[in-house]
Amino acid sequence: MGLYSGSLTFFRLFYDENITYSLSEISENLLEYSFDRFYDSSRPVNYGFVPLNYPDYADFTSSEIFFDNAYVFSVRIDEKKINKKYFDIKFQEMKKEFLEQNKKDFLSKSDKEFIKNALTNKMFAETLPNTSLVEIIWEMDERQVFVSNIASKSFEAVVHLFRVAFDLNLYRDSLIESARKNISEHYKIDDLKNVTPANF
Amino acid sequence: MALFADISKRDISFLESEFLTYLLMRFFIGDNSVNINGSDFFYIPVKNIVFSNENTGEKVSIETETIDTCKELYTALKNAKSVSLLQLQLKNETMSIDICLKNAPLRITKVGAPKSIAEDYVDKIIERKLYVRTVFDFYDIMIKDFVNIRISNEWFDFLKNFKNFLKTV
Numbered sequence: 344m345g346l347y348s349g350s351l352t353f354f355r356l357f358y359d360e361n362i363t364y365s366l367s368e369i370s371e372n373l374l375e376y377s378f379d380r381f382y383d384s385s386r387p388v389n390y391g392f393v394p395l396n397y398p399d400y401a402d403f404t405s406s407e408i409f410f411d412n413a414y415v416f417s418v419r420i421d422e423k424k425i426n427k428k429y430f431d432i433k434f435q436e437m438k439k440e441f442l443e444q445n446k447k448d449f450l451s452k453s454d455k456e457f458i459k460n461a462l463t464n465k466m467f468a469e470t471l472p473n474t475s476l477v478e479i480i481w482e483m484d485e486r487q488v489f490v491s492n493i494a495s496k497s498f499e500a501v502v503h504l505f506r507v508a509f510d511l512n513l514y515r516d517s518l519i520e521s522a523r524k525n526i527s528e529h530y531k532i533d534d535l536k537n538v539t540p541a542n543f
Numbered sequence: 544m545a546l547f548a549d550i551s552k553r554d555i556s557f558l559e560s561e562f563l564t565y566l567l568m569r570f571f572i573g574d575n576s577v578n579i580n581g582s583d584f585f586y587i588p589v590k591n592i593v594f595s596n597e598n599t600g601e602k603v604s605i606e607t608e609t610i611d612t613c614k615e616l617y618t619a620l621k622n623a624k625s626v627s628l629l630q631l632q633l634k635n636e637t638m639s640i641d642i643c644l645k646n647a648p649l650r651i652t653k654v655g656a657p658k659s660i661a662e663d664y665v666d667k668i669i670e671r672k673l674y675v676r677t678v679f680d681f682y683d684i685m686i687k688d689f690v691n692i693r694i695s696n697e698w699f700d701f702l703k704n705f706k707n708f709l710k711t712v
Contacts, residue, residue: 346671347664351654353675395668411669480672489675518559518649518686525687534694540557540597541702543564543623 345478345491346395346415353480353489355516356501357524362510363483366409369509374403376508378419385464390420390500392508395478414481420500421472430466437462477501487524488513557597559646562689563626566644567592568705570610579680584635586681591643593628594619602627617712633681642678654678 345351364372374380378391379402394406395415408416437458438450450458478491479501490501493515505511514520523532567588569575576585588610594603603624607613627647633640641655656674661667692698 346668346675348659351656351671351675351678352652353654354650355679396664407665410665410672413672415668415672480675482676489679515648516650518562519555521683521686522690525683526690531690531694535558535690536553536555538555538558538693541561541698543620543625543702543705 345476346480353478353491354493356488356490356513357516357520358486358488358505358511358513360486360511364509369414370403370408372508373408373416376504377403378421382421384468387423387425387467388421388496388500389472390418390504392504393417393419393476397476412482412484414479414483416479416481418477418479418497418501418504420475420477420497422475422496423467423470423472425463425466425470430462433466434459434462556647557625558693559649560595560597560625560627561693562649562686563629563644563646565689565693566629566631566685567620567626568701572701572704572708577681577684579677579684582635584633584677584681586631586633588629588631589641591628591630592616592626594624595627596622596624604628617709621709633678638674640674640678642681644682651678651682 373392376392378389378393381391382389392403393416394400394403394408395417396406397417397419400406403416408414438455441454441458442448442450447454475492475497477497477500480489482488488501488505490497498515502513505513519532519535522535526532566586570586570588575587576583578584590606590608592605594605595601601624603615603619605613605615605619607616610616628643628645630641630643630653633642638657640657641653642651643653644650645652654675656671659667659670661670692701
């Protein structure tokens with residue numbers, strides 16, 4: 344599914360910054376903010392750039408990113424979720440063990456926090472993630488980025504990565520934004536905002 | 544107390560369904576051709592159209608294989624319902640792309656493109672990327688046309704033309 348085959352559904356994001364990057368700068372930044380570099384098994388959410396044809400091509404050193412005036416790559420997002428009931432059961436067990444091992448009669452607030460953090464880290468490290476890949480088409484000349492998924496988690500990950508890696512602030516497309524990008528006479532946008540609903 | 548309303552905070556979401564209705568109306572009055580990057584395309588609404596009435600919240604979903612002769616469609620349009628989902632095909636001599644547009648917020652929710660004829664991986668990506676770009680170019684051209692007509696007196700002539708058309712069906 345995506346650019347190689349299947350549905351071609353993409354959503355558009357814009358940015359206003361007048362910044363241009365060379366191919367080598369983009370390659371460096373993609374590598375620097377790549378998924379593997381940032382991966383931490385104890386974190387609930389991990390994301391980073393990967394090549395378009397990932398996992399056939401595991402890193403940017405051997406994969407193509409420039410396709411006919413656009414940079415094309417993906418963002419991998421791994422999200423881990425812990426079942427709350429299961430967590431509560433394990434939390435009770437760990438609290439008992441802690442009391443026995445430390446020969447204590449009660450747990451202080453900091454003891455509970457310590458156990459909770461240790462359990463959270465342990466469970467996130469052991470849990471398998473839900474993985475998704477978001478395909479990106481970046482048209483630098485048009486200051487627009489097409490993304491294959493715009494669900495809130497994916498959107499947040501892509502926006503964050505573009506901000507830290509390229510100093511670009513992405514925002515969603517809308518009727519007004521599309522009009523603003525395509526109509527140079529600003530008064531027309533103001534006039535549009537002033538119209539009253541039509542009576543069809 | 545402010546004498547004038549702050550325009551920037553006005554709810555103008557009604558424009559989204561007006562835009563989708565505009566696309567449908569343009570088709571019915573025979574103005575459904577569009578030039579995209581020097582190539583002539585035309586669009587036809589297909590299969591599924593959802594109408595909604597902003598005031599009552601009523602929704603009508605119409606599925607038809609024959610848009611031109613669908614009486615329910617004309618009834619919905621006569622009853623001042625506006626479009627909240629529109630499926631269409633964007634065509635030229637060599638290709639046909641399926642597009643689904645929705646409002647609240649306005650977006651393209653589905654694109655179905657022809658199978659790629661390229662065998663090489665890079666060529667395939669370039670070809671399919673071109674389809675994505677064609678869809679968004681179409682969308683931008685239509686929005687630009689809509690805005691230009693919507694803010695001018697042409698809008699009232701356009702609506703009059705469409706109402707005259709509805710009288711004939």
